[in-house]
Amino acid sequence: MVAAAFALAALGVQAQGSAPEKVFRYSFRVAETGFDPAQVTDLYSRTLTAGIFDAPLRYAHLARPFKLEPSGCELPEVSEDFRTLTFTVRPGLFFAPDPAFKGVKRELVAADYVYSIKRHYDPKNKSGNLYILENAGILGLDKLRQEALKGKPFDYDREVEGLRVLDKYRWQIRMKVGDPRFMHNLADPFVGAVAREVVEFYGDKIMEHPVGTAAFMLKNDEWRRSSKIVLVKNPHFREEFYNEEAPADRPDLQAMAAKLKGRRLPMIDRVEFSIIEENQPRWLAFMKAEADMVEEVPAEFASIAMPNGQLAPNLAKRGVQMNRYARADVAVSFFNMEHPMVGGTEPHKVALRRAISLGVDLDKEVRLARRGQAIPAQGLLAPNTYGYSPAFKSEMSEFNRAKAKGLLDLHGYVDKDGDGWRDNPDGSPLVLEYATQPDGQNRALAELWQKNMDALKIRIQFKLAKWPEQLKASRAGKLMMWGVGWSASVPDGDAFLTLGYGKNKGQSNHARFDLPAYNALYEQQRALPDGPERLAVMEKxxxxxxxYMPYKVHVHRIFTDMAHPWVSGLERNIFRRDFWQYLDIDVEAQRKAREQ
Incomplete structure (x- = not known):
């Protein structure tokens, strides 16, 4: 039952004379994979680590356009050639209490960031975000990694030219090539600071024992893997107060910021995340006030919750808040470019992928499976990032079965054995295998794939597994095709162009696309400052x-969050995941609603 899934705690006073505990509850559609910044890559686990670990920087919550601000460190000193960044850790930041510290209150220092970045280069951590650091070419770290790959223990104590501790609070990054935008990556929780003694204390169990300096900490004794996650206030968290500046064109956000100004962060005491994979129980939990917010209103309930994009009258009467926004997001189906069935850059293989793309009816996908909560994509670049242009048009969104069939016929994908299905040019069976998950929307998407491919006379089978299992298989190159979403953590199109960069195979590059011409252009745009020259390369x-169609980019999704009236401060910064530290809860109103 939904009520059991949320395991609602009583909302009484904590102790005589103390204030009631403020608890914020909502759900994830996908289970966590763990809590170690060096190992997790999925959106949901990274949402959790964002609240536990301090990256050097972060994005100001309400600032538009998006703006970096200090987090674990002050804004860095950046050399004129963009090759050297010097950071200063903010003094007086302390890790959450943990047995690894043996009763000592442990301060965050420069060596923690140097150690945390080195962990991504240690092969045993299998970092899925290593490509971001490797692309920057931090001097000396590749050599350390190569030695470890040959069997030597990774040498964390060796100083390298590109990553050095300067003194207790200062540390420095030096890169082979200047990158004007590299520091934006240092606002991501994958570079959140961990303490070496914690990693060594827990060893192989470090994914289960996150210890950071940010506002929240994991309550291990209440964590139920793939079911329930509880974060509580870090008692060692610094004094930080709500001081957000809202955009001039958003009077609603200005009023909200004025109401909350000066309150100590975080304003809530506890965040409870439930894992509810199916959309119906997730939506019902919100409607019954068992969840304070529903993140990304399920598509099948969009017409009920927000007909024509407007909050439904019955929800408005209840005081429900609606926050509608576009993420920097693409929903793609990738083709494994190393798979003998769909991979390769030979003309007939390119033709196969392009024909499959032309056979995908995006209009039906948006209307039926996604219930209007998306717009067709024209390419890899997504809204809210530098380089995206709404004027860019391409074959990516085209639906043309006649053209698709003509391409297949021209390149020899015809029925050779008379069974009614197309075969490969060599006569072997042409059978697609598409990985997917066992939830309502993915079932609807799979049904559309089946109908689209049936119309082209291409056989398609579906490989069903839960999301973490598919992710593991994808990174190992074991999937032929998979439908997955990709959201940028920085407001720059490089976050999507990286999906095709050859050196990122097995990390961001799920398609394992590795074309020398693409790689050269990718490296060129990374080194260019923003401006017409870079934009031209990005368009190429x-x-x-x-x-080449290594990815069929389907849509850019539109997200709608809804929250009950007792939640104050609801506004999403798409480059900040820990939005809940800026929320407040009216406990009395929350209690009354749950008693009804």
Whole structure:
């Protein structure tokens, strides 16, 4: 039952004379994989680590356009050639209490960031975000990694030219090539500071024992893997107060910021995350006030909750708040470019992928499976990132079965054995295998894939597994095709162009696309400052991705969050995941609603 899934705690006073505990509850659609910044890559686990670990920087919560601000460190000193960044850790930041510290209150220092970044280069951690650091070319770290790959223990104590502790609070990054935008990556929780003694204390169990300096900490004794996660206030968290500046064109956000100004952060005491994979119980939990917010209103309930994009009258009467926004997001189906069935850059293989793309009816996908909560994509670049242009048009969104069949016929994908299904040019069976998950929306998407491919006379089978299992298989190159979402953590199109960069195979590059011409252009745009020259190179890359079709980019999704009236401060910064530290809860109103 939904009520059991949420395991609602009583909302009484904690002790005589003390204030009631403020608890915020909502759900994830996908289970966590763990809590170690060096190992997790999925959106949901990274949402959790964002609340536990301090990256050097972060994005100001309400600032638009998006703006970096200090987090674990002050804003860095950046050399004129963008090759050297010097950071200063903010003094007086302390890790959450943990047995690894043996009763000592442990301060965050420069060595913690140097150690945390080195962990991504240690092969035993299998970092899925290593590509971001490797692309920057931090001097000396590749050599350490190569030695470890040959069997030597990774040498954390060796100083390297590109990553050094300067003194107790200062540390420095030096790169081979200047990157004007590299520091944006240092606002991501994957570079959140961990303490070496914690990692060594827990060893192989470090994914289960996150200890950071940010506002929250994991309550291990209440964590139920793939079911319930509880974060509580870090008692050692610094004094930090709500001081957000809202955009001039958003009077609603200005009023909200004025109401909350000066309150100590975080304003809530506890965040409870339930894992509810199916959309119906997730929506019902919100409607019954068992959840304070529903993140990404399920598509099948969109017409009920927000007909024509407007909050339904019955929800408005209850005081429900609606926050509608576009993420920097793409929903894609990738083709494994190393798979003998769909991979390769030979003309007939390119033709197969392009024909499959032309056979996908995006209009039906948006209307039926996604219930209007998306717009068709023209390429890899997504809204809210530098380089995206709404004027860019391409074959990516085209639906043309006649053209698709013509391409297949021209390149020899015809029925050779008379069974009514197309075969490969060599006569072997042409059978697609598409990985998917056992939830309502993915079932609807799979049904559309079946109908689309049936119309082209291409056989398709579905490989069903839960999301963490598919992710593991994808990174190992074991999937032929998979439908997955990708959200940028920085407001720059490089976050999507990286999906095709050859050196990122097995990390961001799920398609395992590795084209020398693309790689060269990708490296060129990374070194260029923002401006017309870089934009022109980015467009070339976008068109190249359309031409070779390692990814069928389906849509850019539109998200709608809804919250009950006792939640104050609801506003999403798409480059901040820990939005809940800026929320407040009216406990009395929450209690009354749950008693009804």
């Amino acid at each position: 890359l976008n068109r190249m991705a359309v031409a």
